[in-house]
Each structure stands twice: as structure tokens, then as C-alpha cells.
Amino acid sequence: MENYIVSARKYRPSIFSSVVGQQSITVTLKNAIKNNHLAHAYLFCGPRGVGKTSCARIFAKTINCSNISSDFEACDECESCVAFNESRSYNIHELDAASNNSVEDIRTLIDQVRIPPQIGSYSVYIIDEVHMLSASAFNAFLKTLEEPPAHAIFVLATTEKHKILPTILSRCQIFDFNRIKVEDAVKHLKEIAIKESVIIEEEGLNVIAQKADGAMRDALSIFDQIVSFSGKEISFENVIQNLNVLDYDYYFKMVDAFLDGKVTDVLLMLNEIIEKGFDGHHFVAGLSAHIRDVLVGKDPVTIQLLEVSDSVKQKYVDQSKKCPLDFLYEALKILNQCDISFKGSQNQRLLIELSLIQLSQIIELKKKGLKLNLNSKKLQKIIVEGEAISAVVKQPEPQGNNGKATQTVSDTGQTYNSKKEKSKGVTVSPKSNFASSVSIKQAMNSGNTRSTNAAKPIDKKAISFAEVVVVGNEPITQEKVEAKLKEYIIAKGKSDRIRLAITVNKPKILDSNRVVLMVSNPLQEDDVIAVKNEVRNYLKKELNNSEIQIETEIIQIITEKRMYTDSDRFNYLCEKNPALGLLKHKFALDFE
Template sequence: MEPFVVSARKYRPQTFKDVVGQQAITNTLLNAIQNNHLAQALLFTGPRGVGKTTCARILAKMINSDGEEQSEEDFAFNIFELDAASNNSVDGIRSLIDQVRIPPQVGKYKVYIIDEVHMLSQAAFNAFLKTLEEPPKHAIFILATTEKHKIIPTILSRCQIFDFKRITVKDAAEYLKYIAENQGIEADDDALHIIAQKADGAMRDALSIFDRVVSFSGKQLTRKAVTENLNVLDYDTYFTTTDYILQNDIPSLLILFNTTLSKGFDGHHFIIGLASHFRDLMVCKHPNTVDLLEVGDEAKKRYLKQSQQTNNAFLLKAIDIANSTDLDYKTSKNQRLLIELALMKLASITFDGEKKNPESIALSNQIISLVPASHFRNIELANTKATTNNSTTNQNETAPTETKEQITVADTKPIVVPTTATPTVITKETSVTTAEITPPPAIKKLDINAPKRVSGLSLSSLKAKQEHKLNKIDVVIDESTLPDDDFTEEKLQELWNIFVDKIEAEGQRILASNLHSDTPTLKDRTTIAIQLPNDTMKKEVEREKFDLMEYLKKELNNYFITLEITVNEEAIKKFAFTPEEKYQKLREKNPVIDLLRQEFDLSI
């Protein structure tokens, strides 16, 4: 049984033509040799597995063969490879300098290849400076490193630097296809592309992965075998995920994600791959960027087909959500929920790239019919009789433009008549005989579960309030017919707390906080009194008290109650704003805390 030779050694390039993905550097070195323009100190730098040491060996061989390949010649005695990681002391460099002085016995040059040169110590670098700057005519130094920034500037200034780049996925896949054909292996293009992507620009890693997958699958290299062996998510997972997102199918998305986790894949890996998938769909949207898609031909057709089902706005929003989830993943306490929330957000995006949000509601859906039309007809009759008796009544009335109108009556405020056409303005300034007016029906209970209103300081609210003033009707109602039941302070406080809890649940936290700052008391039979610590809170409560008063009037069955708000400067002391004030409040409640602070020398 012959020993197995890994592909990275078996297919190591023997000439510059065989080097993959470094055409610029190999052409430069070939021209330098042909024109006798080669520097005596070269520095090859770049990522691992891209051909630095290989190019150094090829160059050393070509220098001694006058640019012609002579495989029968053996110049091993003229080529010295040193590992700076194990020979990084001053003594090693001194030994090297002593050897440099001796001319070669065969060939023209002695070539010294120093790998991982950044591992040399500071003293070794300094000992090497003079020889590197003025080497003998027969000596050429080739330094190789993956970390150029660790080499001191005085060394860099004495070398001709060649930056090796990562091997592209396309070049790596083509070279793997060439090797597979030599070994008689049938390999799918998609499978080779996955191996090339997994190698991350390193040809040596790609060859190692290739050997491992071939050992797993034999002579038939399929995409499924590669994904199973490398533990990577297949394209199908992301294509299916995107289909569910476009269909707004959240349950199927969550089941698919759970299946992915059950196979041993990490949620972070899943969301990173999904973001890359959206990026690939984006580059397929324009013919000029299709070449940026580094996949096989079959996968490219699927990407082009799915990209036609999306638009740029959707893909930009999706990439943003996936990228934000990627950034937040490591700091999240519940990482699975974070990914599931991102998937639900993605599935909630409409096809135009925006989510459907309910519009802000300002003074809408709050219209309540409190007074029937017959009540206004009674007012008309009363006003007509008053005009006949007094002969001093002015009446201006504009006919309404719509047959269906809803009337909103505010507490001690005018009635709003909202219409879609030109507002109807009716002004009544005549006193009305109370005996001839039919009493209004019981006021309907305010629906505090209606959609939340916007802040009273918003532009839409200010505009609505201005229309409120323009569409006003002054109506006189007989107060003697309204209910006036007695109630207790305990009942008042109970209803007060219920109302505050409801508006807080609806999102009106500022108003709820203001109403929670003091407990209401009964100043007299119909006057409710509260104390607030500043004028700002008082103005906010007065501006928004209508719903509160309507609610209390209805529940207490007393329409004569009023709210009296006073500002108590002493109440400000109840609130702690700075750390020192908070500490003082705690010390007032429990003086022992001061002993704790002194005992452990704690700071505030």
C-alpha cells in the first residue's frame, strides 16, 4: 500500500504558470529574472495558503537555472529554508551571516528563504540589518510572513515587497475542478464552489477540504455530501426561508428555523447566511453586478429567478434587519428569540419594503352622540317662543350639508359637529325657558378602550383643536335635570385608580404618572382636590382632564363634580431626582443605611 500524499503537496506548483490567482506577482518575477532586474532582498507577504513559500521555491530554482526549467538539476545545496519561529535568536542569525559569506558550489546564487520572519526577536532583526542591506553578490534573501505589520520598518525599507492576495472563489473552484478531473472524480460545480467559499481565499485549505470530502463521498462529489461533511447550510435552506418571507408565512418560518437548530447549526450562522443570501439576491438585480455572485451555474439560475420576485426596497430592508440581528446576537440574553423576532419582522415587510402601520389618530373615533335631534327641535321651539315674547333675539343659521352628523359634547365646552363638507356653524345666544326643554338622555359611558389619542402637543392635535373652535355650537342645558348623587371618598379613589390604570395600559404614561402623584380627596360634596408638585404637571392634567371627568361623572352618577388642582411646593420634596436626594429619601425611611455606607466606605 503506497503512502497517501495530500493534494496540497501532490499538486504544489512547480512553475509560475501553475500558481493560482497570483498572475501579477508571477509576471513581475518572471520579467525581473529575464531582465536581470531582481532585487537581493524580497518580502512575500499575504494570507496563509496563497503561495508565498511556493513562489519563493520556484524563484530560487529559476534563478539558478537561468530562467529555464531543468528538472534534472538539483540545486538543493543552494537553497536554504529557515523557520524563523524556531530560529529566532541572535545566534541563529549570526550563523546565517557566517554561511552567507561562502559562495555557492553549484549555480550562481545561494537563496535563503526565511519563513514566518515576523517571529524574529528585536535583537535578531538588528543583527540581520547590515547583511540584508549589503548582501554578497551571490546571496538573495526571500522573506515570507503573514503579518507584515510585526516587521520593523528598517527591515521593510531594505526589501522589495510583494503583497499576495486571497485566491478568489472562481479561481479556487477551477483549480479544484482540474484536480478532480486528474483523479477521475465527478464533482458538481456547486460542490466545488462551496469548498472554495469555505477555504476563505486559501488554496491550501481548499485542497485539504477537498481531500476530506473525497474521503467521505468517494468518486461522486455532490453538493449534498459537501454540505453534510462541512456542516454548512445548503442554499436550499435560504431559498426556502426567502420564499416563506415573501409569502408572509410566519409559522413555516419558525418551524424551518427550529429544524435548522435541531440539525446542530448555530443561530448566528443562520442569520449571517441569510444576510448574505439577501445580498446575493441584490447583486442579481442588475446585469453589471451579477459577476459578484460567487456560486455555481445552477445556483446562479435559482438566484436570478428568486431575485425577480423581490424589489430593491424589500431587499434593503431585509438586509438591514438581518445585519442588525447579527450585531445584537452576542449581547442578547435570549438569542433564539432574537432570531425568531427578526424572522417575524422580515415576514411582516410588505412587498413595497414598508410595514403597514396604523395612522396616528387625533381626536378621531372619539365622537359620541349624546344629544338626539329631537332635543334640538325642542330648543328651536323654545327659542321661537322667546323671540315672540322679547322681540330681541338674533338668529343666524346655516343649513347642514350632510344628513348624517355626530355631535360631541365636552364638559362645559361647545359641541363639535365634524363633517366632510364645509363646517356648519350654528350660534344660539338666546336664553331658553327650562320648563319647555326636554331633558337630555343619560350621557353614554365613555369608551376609554378606544384607540389612543396622540399627544396634546402634536401638530395634528393642535390642528384638530383649532377646528374644534371653528365648529362650535353654544347650547344651554337645564342642569336641574342632571343626576346629583352622593358618593364617598373611598369610592372616588377606587374609580380614580381604575381610570389611571386603564390609560397607562393604553400608553398615556405621562398623564397616568401625573394622576398617580397624589391621592384625590373630597374638599366638599362635589369638589375633588389634588395637589401636584409643579405647574407643568398641573397644566398637563388640566388639558387632558375631560375624559377623566366624564368617566367619574358617569360612574359616580353626579354631573356637578369639579376638579380643583393646586400646586404644593412642599410636594416637590416627595420626588428624588439626583443620587444625593435619593439617598436622603432612603435615609429618612431607614437611618441604618447611613451606618452601612460609613462601615463599608461607600460612595453615592
Template structure:
């Protein structure tokens, strides 16, 4: 136990090449050393745990190394390198600005800068968390930072670049450190696991890397914790149990139940998640991410946007092929609205369960609406053809009488004054058969009703299979459906939403619908009814990428009275005697 060193310290990079995920910084620094073009002040910026202080120490050690290699790396064997590694270097000083942020501390540092280095070519000062310096300390540091001695180099590190004075920033070479990618981090963890003889699963390391949120130090801390928890066997199950992470499997099971419209299993899965101690808001946020990932995997080009292991990618790919894009878009809209309303809701569980029930009935709503469109189109075509309807079991004479073949002379065709009259196409009669008279078809002739009805059904079915789910929307068609929906809302006594929809004409900009609202109250009402409006319009207009946005118009000079006080002021302006009456009887406003 006395000799145990945490992985974040034990495997801290000691050369530029061993730094993880910051090649753009390390390559620049190596080139600067190789070309002898070192600035006198560096500023390393970036989130925690990405290698700022580590790179500062490597840079300081390499600058003073007596035998720099051809690849601009420190040798690690000279006197300067050994003294730095043992923490006994007199030329490299490290200052923590979080605890030494006063003017006196900076003045003491300035006094030290005047003394040349005893060993090595440069005297290097590493100031960590430099944003913690006080305003007076920054001002005292300005002159020295701008014109330091030729042997002095300052390396500043911070997580909050915006807190540093612009006058300090202008005197430094600034290097922005990126969050470390999940793939780079999991690969580094795998290397450490092999060195420590720890068995691991790639899925487990990916979860650790995702949980670290770009910080390698956080990932190494979790790595040590799980290695102890699982007795040096880092499995996927051990990671999610120890870090209390919602398993991907829950969301895959949930979406499978939603696609099968199984509301009971959906609610039971959510209940199991709550019993494990997870928060409903955390669950619904994870569901939104899961739906987003399913939409991303719809196109192989965007598959690389998923920061998950290969096994999980395959599962996303399989499930995305089984669920309709329109269903996913509507489900994502419902989950997003639930996440927005979750914080203000008093009954959090009911809010999530209501969203899950809506998800389970999305397929039925879409099918019902599509079938209604198909049936209405067939009925319309049947009504248009009632005038030429022919019974299925008609005799040849009835057929000949019902559909007379127009005779058009060549003179009539060639005459410009008498253009030919269009007629229905008539099939060529089959050869006559004995016993059927002069016109007897060799096979049964279906009626026009049957032909056109079957054709209409075939067209609708083909349209559903081959038709795009992002059909172009015309302005007239959109306004027609918009007005129908507004009338339906009026019938349902949703007067506020009806007023918003009819007060001004909506604007259609591609797939974005803009509607004007007068105040924040109407904006809130529009947000609440947004899902219902979009679910109706997306299905009716066959475009599942439609979006709705409210635009709050500027208040006019004559403001509408809303409160009791405002209404009274308007009335008193029109009739001054009202104010006299109020004062006489000492009346108040309720």
C-alpha cells in the same frame, strides 16, 4: 497507502505559470528575471495558503537555473534545478523563523552569507514566517539585509506584515498576495479532479472554494477529505454533509414561506436546521447573506458580485423577481438586528424565532399601511366634493340646476380688472332624443362622486404599480410623520424612545436620519427601537432606503446626575446641612 501524497504537495506549482490567482506577482517577477533587475531582498505578504512560499521557491529555482527559457521559466533539467527538486541544493537555503527566531540563529545565517555559492550564480535564503523573529534578531539582521554581498538574495515571507519593523520593510521589495478568487480555485480543483479520475459537480467544487476563504491549501485539504468520504464522487450533497454547511435550499425555502406569510413552515424549517446541529447565530448570519444576495440580483449589473455557481445564480435571480425590494430591505434590517442582539440574549432560539415571525408579517404590515393611505386619500377627496355631490340617477333638469354653466362675455374676458372666474369643465351635451326634452344624454351620466372616487382609486393603484419605492422625502412631510410616531410611542408608554425623539429635532440628510442622544444608555434604546421607527417611516414616506443613526453629543460642562451618588452630590452642594446630617447619623447611600 505508503505512496499517497496529499494534493497540496502533489500538485504544488513548480513554474510561475502554474501559480493560481497571483498573476500580478508572477508577471512582475518574470519581468525582473528577464531584464536582470533583481532586488536583493523580497518580502511576500498575504494570508495563508495563497502561494507565498511556493513563489519564493520558484523564484529561487529560476534565478539559479542554467537554461532559463524565453518565458523566464526554469528548465527543470539542469543540475541546479535537479538538486533543488531533490532537496540537495547548496545554494538555496530555507529557514523557518517560527522555530529559529533567536539572535544566535540570525548570526549563524550571517556567517553563512559570507561564503560564496559553490554551484550557481546566487546564494538564496528563504525565511518563512519572518514576523516571528525577535526584536534583537531583527536588529542583528538589519545591516546584512541592507548591504548584502552581490551574490546573496533574501526572500522573506509573512502572514502578518504589520508585525515587521519599518526598517526591514524599507529594505525590501514588497509583494502583496491576494486571496484566490472562488472561480480560479474551483477551476483548479476541477483540473486536479480530472487528473485523479474523480467525478465531481461544479456546485460542490464551488462550495469547497467558498469554504476555503481564499486559501488554496485549505481547499485542497477539504478536496482530499471529501474525495475519501464520497469514494471519489464529489457531489454537492456530499460536500455539505461532510463540511457541515447550511444548504442554500434551506434559505430559498425559508424566503418562499416568508413571502407567502407562512409562519408555521418558517418555524419548522428553523427547527429542522437546529436538529441538524447548526447554531442559530450561524443560521441568522447566513440568512443575512441570502437577503443581501437577493438584493444584489435585483439589478443584472451587480449579478457578477455573487460568488456562487451558475445554477445557484439562476435560483437567486428567480426568487429576487418574486419578492418586493421594500420587503427585502426591511427583512435584512430585522435579520441584522437579530444578529446583533443574539449574543446578549439568554434565549437564543426565541430571539431567532421572533425575527422569523416579524419577517412573515412584513408583507401584511406593508399592505395594511399602503391600503390605509389609499383609503384616507379617497375619503379626503370625497369630503372635498360633498358640496357638489350629485345622485347617480339624477334627471337632466337636476343636472342642469346642480351645475350651472357660467356665461362670460368677451368684454369681461378682455378686461384686466375683471379676470375670468375659473369653472368646472362641462362635457358637451349629447344630441337630444325624442321623449327626453331639450337635454337628454344618449347614455347614463355617472355622478361626480362616482367619477372622482374611481379616478382617485385609479391614481392610487397606478401609483402603487408604477411609483418608485424610493420616493424623495421632504423635510416637512418627514417631520410630520416623525411627530405622529413619537406621540404613538408615548401612548404605548415607550417614554425613553419618546424622549429621544422629542428632545431635539432630527436632521434629514438625503436618506439618512440623524438624531442626537445624550449618552450610551439612550444610544442602546435607540438601537432597540430602530427597526420599529424605520418600518413605520419607510412605509408612510414610501422610501425603503431610509436609515436611522444616533449621534452622541458632547457632554456639557454641567453633567446631568444619573446615579444616586451623583444626585446626592448635587443636593449636598445646594444644601451643605445635608452632609452634616448624613455624618451625624452615619447614613449611607442606597
């Protein structure tokens, strides 16, 4: 029975052209061989399974080949190449730094470097996982690495470049290997499948490449595993079943259910996914990635970012046409919050279900206009300009007039017809001025006819209250202002925090109409600024002065310096009587 060799070893690259996904590095190495510009030390770094050690072996084999081809590849026929292929070459030495990381091991290597090659021109020393060397071993290696014999070339390989001493890095030419792209991995797997007479769907190869996460060795190991599971004919279902990967179709069906608002279907699909043994957190991450891919598929420029097969890519493009942009943005926001809260949740399944219900309601709420849009021009006009705010405040029609029109006189003397104005949703209170009857909450509910449950709170600092129309200019006094500020706190039902910010310190009266509210710290100043316009309107009306202005000022608290040491006390006494300082200096006195 023939011995089985895994694909990662059987199809390991033997020439530069067979290296997958590292074209820039292989071209650089071939040009160095072509121009005879060989450095004495190289450092190959990058993720696992991307071809670092393979490239080092190919490089060592090629520079010792006696019959290099026209494209500067090893011939695989000369004595040096044959010896290398049969693992009996004395020109190429591989050292595992993970198990040979002491100073003694490096000393042995240094002694070995002095021996010239038997066949070929160079002795190549490949040190794998070089970051595992101890600091002492690195220091012992420095001199030899910087000035090796003319026949010696060092190729260091590592997955963790940051752990290598800067003095080592400065002595090497550094090559950074990239993760293998999905399309490159799929292409290589196709070639191997043909050589092994394996029939496999391209979508399955995409799943294998994505699961490998940029490592070609991992992709080949997964490929062998699935061949052992399914035989020579492999379907997409075989791949996802063996790798325990959730099918694309679940995500596509779930997004379609979100768009149709089918909460029941969504919850049933979630139950089916969990019963198949899939982790809830992985499902949330997968759904987030799917929504991201749908968003990427909306723009022809970004479609190239999708690392899937052409058939699946078309599915994303088709679904992206059905998904509004605001739906995708909101969905990503909800799923991101679910991902953040997942580990700390006591009922993780309920958290996922609530998130899916929210996703199913995005389109429905949008159709009903239940989402509060603080950027809408209509709402901004109401809030900022105070335009017709009272016109959107609905109140019950007065009883006892038998439906007859009544006239109401405002503070400014203007007459309103309550019957006519009610048809427009207008009611003006006879005992309140135009702006003091403002209710932002009622304005939003009436002007937008939206559910109060869906409304979002508005930042009070962003609200500019309508100015009170006052024609008087009566003088103001300290006592009147203090009294009216206390009345304002009670009348408006303000919190203790606002009360302390406004009344804990006495205000100043400047220029007969400037009221300076004294606060103790910046936090109190922020609280006062948030209600400054409202306070100004209240004082204007109550004090009948149209020119009142409100300012804030932080009290500067000067604390007396305390004397803790003898030196502090002596300096204080010197300020009172300078002769003490002269006395100390003249007689060279010191403290006890």
C-alpha cells in the same frame, strides 16, 4: 503500497504559470528576471495558503536555472533544477523564523551568507514567518539585509506584515498576495479532480472554495477530506454533509415562505435545521448573507459580486425578481438586529423565531398599510401645515337631537353644520379653537386607517403646531406671563422636566410682546424649544395678544474665584493695594 501524498504537496506549483490567483506578482517577478533587475531583498506578505512560500521557491529555482525558457520559466532539466526538485540544492536555503528567532540564529545565517553558490549564480535565503524574529534578531539582521554579498538574495515571507520593523520593510521590495478568488479556486480544483479521476459537481466545488476562505492550501485539504469520505464520485449533498454546511435550498425555501407569509412553514424549517445540529447564530449569519446575495442579484451590474456557480447565481436572480426592495432592506435590518442581540439573549432560539415571524409579516403588513411612513406627503401635509387636522378627528355623534342637523359656532364666528360635516368625519368643538383640538395620534389613525399597534411615535421636535388665530393685542405683564406659564404646565400635563425648564427662572418681557424664557443649561433649552410653538399658541390665546414671540436664553452663572494658595491670596491683596507688590519686589520678599 505507494505512499500517499496530500494534494497540497502533490500539486504544489513548480513554475510561475501554475501559481493560482497571483498573476500580477508572477508577471512582475518574471519581468525582473527577464530584465536582470533583481533586488537583494523581497518581502512576500498575505493570508495563509495563497502561495507566498511557493512563489519564493519558484523564484529561487528560476534565477539559478541554466536553461531558462522563452517565457522565463525554469526548465526542470538542468542540474540546478534537478537538485532543487530533489531537495538537495545548496543554493537555496529555507529558514523557519518561528523556531530560529534568536540573535545567535541570525549570526549563523550571516556567516553562511558569505559562502558563494556551488551551482548557479545566486544563493537564495527564504525566511518563512519572518515576523516571529525577536527585535534583537531583526536589529542584528539589518546590516546584512541592506548590503548583502552580490550573490545573496533574501526572500522574506509573513502573514503579519504589521509586526515587522519599519527599518526591515524599508530595505525590501514588498509584494502583497491576494486571497484566492472563488472562481480561481474552483477552476484549479476542477483540474486536480480530472487528474485524480474524481467526479464532483461544480456546486460542491463552490462550497469547498467558499469554505477555504481564499486559501488554496485549505481548499485542497478539504478536497482530500471529501474524497476520503465519498470516494471518486462526489455529489453536492456529500460535500455539505461532510462540511456541515447548510444547503442553499433551505434559504431559498425560507425566503419564499417569508414572501407568502407562511409562519408555520418557517418555524418548521428552523426546527429541522436545529435538529440537524446547525448552530443558530451561524444560521442567522447565513440567512443574512443569503438576503444580501438576493439584493445583489436584483441589479445586473452587481450580479458579478455573487461568488457562486452559474446555476446557483440564476436561482438568486430569479428569487430577486420576486422580492421587493423594501422587503430586502427591512429583512436585513431585522436579521442584523438579531445577530447583534444573539449573544446577550437568554432564550436564543426564541429570539431567532421572533425574528423569523417578523420577516414573515413584512409583506402582509405592507399590503394592509400598517407600516407608518413618516415620509408620506399626506402625513407631512397634516403635520407641517396643519391642514384640516380637525377634519380627521372622529367623535361620536351628539345624542338627543334625533339625528337633526345642528349648528355650532366657532371662536371666529364661523358656523358649521354638524350633520353635513359628520359625513366627512368633521366635528368642531364649540369651546375650543381650531388648532387646540388637534390630536396627532387620532389624525394618523383616522387619516391612514392604520392599527394603533403598528404606529410609530413621532418626534415632537418635528411637529409644527398650527398657529392660533388671535386678533387682540392686549398688553402683557411679568405677573400675567408667569401665571399663565404655570397654568400651561398644569393644563397640558407636562412633565417635571418641562416644568423646571420653563418656570425655574423668571422670564423676561422685552418690547411689550417678546417673552424670553431663561434656562440654566443647553438641555433645558432643547426642552423649551421642543414645546416653544405650543407655549406661544397658549399665551396668545390666554393673554389675547397675537404678536407674542417666544425666545430662549441661557443664564450665565458667574462663580467667584476662590483663593486656595498663598500666591492667590497675595495677588488678591495686590489688587486691593498695589503698594504690596512694589514692596515685595523692592525687598525681594517671598512667601513662607
